[in-house]
Amino acid sequence: MRAVIANDQKLRVDDWPDPVPAEGQVLVKTLACGICGSDLHMLKHADHMLDVAARAGSAISNFDPKKDLVYGHEFSAEVLDYGPGTERKIKTGATVCSMPVLMGPSGITGLGYSNQIPGGYGEMMVLSEALLLEVPNGLSADHAALTEPMAVGAHAVIKGDMAQGDVALVIGCGPVGLAVIAGLKARGLGPVIAADFSEKRRKLAESAGADVVINPAEASPYAQWSDFGVAFSSDERTMQTMLGETPKTAVIFECVGVKGVVQEIIDGAPTGSRIVGVGVCMDTDHFEPALAIVKQLDVRFVLGYAPEEFAETLHHIADGTIRVDPFITGHVGLGGVAQAFEDLASPDVHAKILVKPQMKD
Ligand SMILES: [Zn+2]
Structure with missing residues (x-):
């Protein structure tokens, strides 16, 4: 052949x-x-x-x-x-x-x-x-x-462990970021904020269902937490709890895979956020654990998908849930x-x- x-x-x-x-x-x-x-x-x-x-x-x-x-x-x-x-x-x-x-x-x-x-x-x-x-x-x-590339998004979303009402931020809207956005929307999660420097990718993020799409050259993707009711500091979070509110968690998907992005996310993440590393960075990177500790960030890395995530993704594509x-x-x-x-x-x-x-x- x-x-x-x-x-x-x-x-x-x-x-x-x-x-x-x-x-x-x-x-x-x-x-x-x-x-x-x-x-x-x-x-x-x-x-x-x-x-x-x-x-x-x-x-x-x-x-x-x-x-x-x-x-x-x-x-x-x-x-x-x-x-x-x-x-x-x-x-x-x-x-x-x-x-x-x-x-x-x-x-x-x-x-x-x-x-x-x-x-x-x-x-x-x-x-x-x-x-x-x-x-x-x-x-x-x-x-x-x-199915295969979209299943990568489904897996990342499941590993992101989001609750209804939590806010998702997707950094990078290449094929991996788009799969994550589609996976979030397929499960009714969000709001979903997405950020990418490329105009084409921002358009695709919109068509994947992102609720807010940001060009990081114009505005910081990390400046909108209060608009979505996410408390940035632990003091604000404590205040929400004292008022009887359930604090919302930010779940930030790293879909760029370039040196420095993890630290940028640690800097911009609200206290108590979860960071899901999906983009494959092949360089040795460095970040500041003290800041991640003070913010009590949960950082996790994910790869691939489980067989049931793969099968579910095929069905989501076939029934139009994922376009x-x-x-x-x-x-x-x-x-x-x-x-x-x-x-x-x-x-x-x-x-x-x-x-x-x-x-x-
Ligand atoms: Zn692939």
Whole structure:
């Protein structure tokens, strides 16, 4: 089959052996696959990412970046054929999604991060039957491919542990921030304040349902707490309690992943806030624990999603609770992937570009 093959920081379109489904696996035709910021980062800085994964004891991303591999973990696909020992409950021809994980005889493989098993930037893949989700409601393959990145938002929101009436602030409205905003609105949480320097991303944040959208070049995202009834200092919080009010908590989602942002949030966060780190900062960062202590901030970091969050996200997209259409800003065939990697560096043009391996370019 044809695939976009990465090797030593370069992409090329070339032949890759047709995947063959093993026990419990399904052969699929890739219909759409989103290009993720992680793929851009992996292509250039795989060594650092792999080092971090290894130190965390994770074997799921374990590949040699100087050998061929096919990226792509945000996909939808069509069932072509079943391997041995399968139940075949989903008909061939059906559109499916799956978490990007393959269970095989040699353990678990991260799809899109393996030298042996191709990800979604190729014409075909093998998936685990046990993880297949049939795409409901005649949802298009393009929209279904957004399940994976949107599930990241659902997971962050669940980990944010918000109560009704709490106020959410989303710092950064790239694909991760947009997924968080959509995840908050899908659960009826908020008000949601969103901030990004890019005009395009602020527009997308609005279409995702953010209640207030701020350009940090013009106004501080941390200046509006009192408008939403959130007490900034512990004194004000104590006063609210004495008056019989339940103080509202600010939950701040860090979706930028750049050095210095955590400290900026610690500075701007009201006492008792929760900070959820979702943006992946690869630099060593520093912050001032004393201020976080005085404010009694709860800082947590999150990654990925649970299977039920993934399935729920697919259903939220299919029933229209989450509208992904505005986030899809481009389509490319295999031949357009290398250029798309370049184009995604500009935040004012693109959010999500979908690779359509069957599209001629
Ligand atoms: Zn991704």
